[in-house]
Amino acid sequence: MEKRKIKNTDLAIAPINFGGNVFGWTLDEKQSFDILDRFTEAGFNFVDTADTYSWWVNGKGGQSEEIIGKWMKSRSNRNDIVLATKVGSETKEHGYDISRKHILQSVDESLKRLQTDHIDLYYTHFDDKITPVEETLSAYDEIIKAGKVRYIAASNLSPDRLKASFEAAEKNNLPKYVALQPHYNLMEREGFEENYAPLAEQFDLSVFPYWSLAAGFLTGKYRDEADLAKSARGEGVRKYLNPKGLEVLKALDQVSAKHNTTQGTVSLAWLLSNPLITAPIVSATSASQLETVFNAPKLILDQEDIDLLNNASN
Known part of the structure; x- marks a missing residue:
C-alpha cells in the first residue's frame, strides 16, 4: 500500500488512522488486540489515542493507551507503528489543561501506559484558552529535546489560537504543529x-479528520429513530436524522451501488479525494467494519460522484 508522508516529518503512514477511543470501551482487551492485529496485517500502521480515552467509563481514562501499550509489547512491533496520543482533555478530575506542568506530567504517564520511550505525534487535544501559547510550545520543546515526543499536532484549537501558536513558534524558535x-x-x-x-x-x-463517519451515521445503518438502539453510539446520530441527512444517505446509496461497495467506504473515499486530507480517523469493532475501512483507499471516486455527494451535503 502506498504510504503518505505526514508533512514536515519523516513519518510515513498508510492513509487510514485507527481511532483508539473504542479500546477499553466498546472493545475489551482481547477484542482490541484482534482488531489491531487485523488492521496492521492489512498494511496499515497509524494508531490514534488520547490520555483520557475512555474516561467516560471510569471518569479517569488511560484504558486505551494501556491496551495499545500491552499490544505493542506483546507483538514487539513498536517501531512499525506511527503512534499518536493527546494531552489537555477534560475529565472528572480536572478541566482542560495545556499548562507546562500538566504536559510534563501527562507525557510521562502516557509513555508509561503505552510502554514506550517515545510518542510519534503528540496533540494538544483541547485548548484551555488560558495558558499562553508560548508556555505550551515551550513545554513541547522540552519533551521533544528529551526524546519523549517526535512531533506535535493540534486538535480543537480555535483558528485564532492556532494562528497565534504559529506566530509564537516562528518568533521564539519553538516547535510547530x-x-x-x-x-x-x-x-x-x-x-x-x-x-x-x-x-x-x-x-x-497534514489533516486527520475525526468522526469521519459521523458517529456511524454515514455507514447508512441509522435511517430512522428505531435504528438508534442498534449500538451504544446510536443516540449520537439523532441530530442527523433530518432532510439533509436523508439526502446524504440517498447520495451515498447511489454512489455505493455504482461502485459495488458500502456507504461507509464511499464516505471515507470522499474525504480522501480532498487533497488536504492525509488520513481520516476511523474506528471499527468488527471484521466487516474493518473491510469498509480497508476498501476506502482503493476506491477512486469520479467527479460525478464527488459532485453528487457535495450537492447533497451542502
Whole structure:
C-alpha cells in the first residue's frame, strides 16, 4: 500500500488512522488486540489515542493507551507503528489543561501506559484558552529535546489560537504543529472548510479528520429513530436524522451501488479525494467494519460522484 508522508516529518503512514477511543470501551482487551492485529496485517500502521480515552467509563481514562501499550509489547512491533496520543482533555478530575506542568506530567504517564520511550505525534487535544501559547510550545520543546515526543499536532484549537501558536513558534524558535485533527465529514463540512482549510494550506498541515463517519451515521445503518438502539453510539446520530441527512444517505446509496461497495467506504473515499486530507480517523469493532475501512483507499471516486455527494451535503 502506498504510504503518505505526514508533512514536515519523516513519518510515513498508510492513509487510514485507527481511532483508539473504542479500546477499553466498546472493545475489551482481547477484542482490541484482534482488531489491531487485523488492521496492521492489512498494511496499515497509524494508531490514534488520547490520555483520557475512555474516561467516560471510569471518569479517569488511560484504558486505551494501556491496551495499545500491552499490544505493542506483546507483538514487539513498536517501531512499525506511527503512534499518536493527546494531552489537555477534560475529565472528572480536572478541566482542560495545556499548562507546562500538566504536559510534563501527562507525557510521562502516557509513555508509561503505552510502554514506550517515545510518542510519534503528540496533540494538544483541547485548548484551555488560558495558558499562553508560548508556555505550551515551550513545554513541547522540552519533551521533544528529551526524546519523549517526535512531533506535535493540534486538535480543537480555535483558528485564532492556532494562528497565534504559529506566530509564537516562528518568533521564539519553538516547535510547530505539523498536523491538524478537525471534526470533518459529509455531515459536518462548514467548520473545517471555512475556518481551518485555509490554515491547513497556509501552515502546510497534514489533516486527520475525526468522526469521519459521523458517529456511524454515514455507514447508512441509522435511517430512522428505531435504528438508534442498534449500538451504544446510536443516540449520537439523532441530530442527523433530518432532510439533509436523508439526502446524504440517498447520495451515498447511489454512489455505493455504482461502485459495488458500502456507504461507509464511499464516505471515507470522499474525504480522501480532498487533497488536504492525509488520513481520516476511523474506528471499527468488527471484521466487516474493518473491510469498509480497508476498501476506502482503493476506491477512486469520479467527479460525478464527488459532485453528487457535495450537492447533497451542502
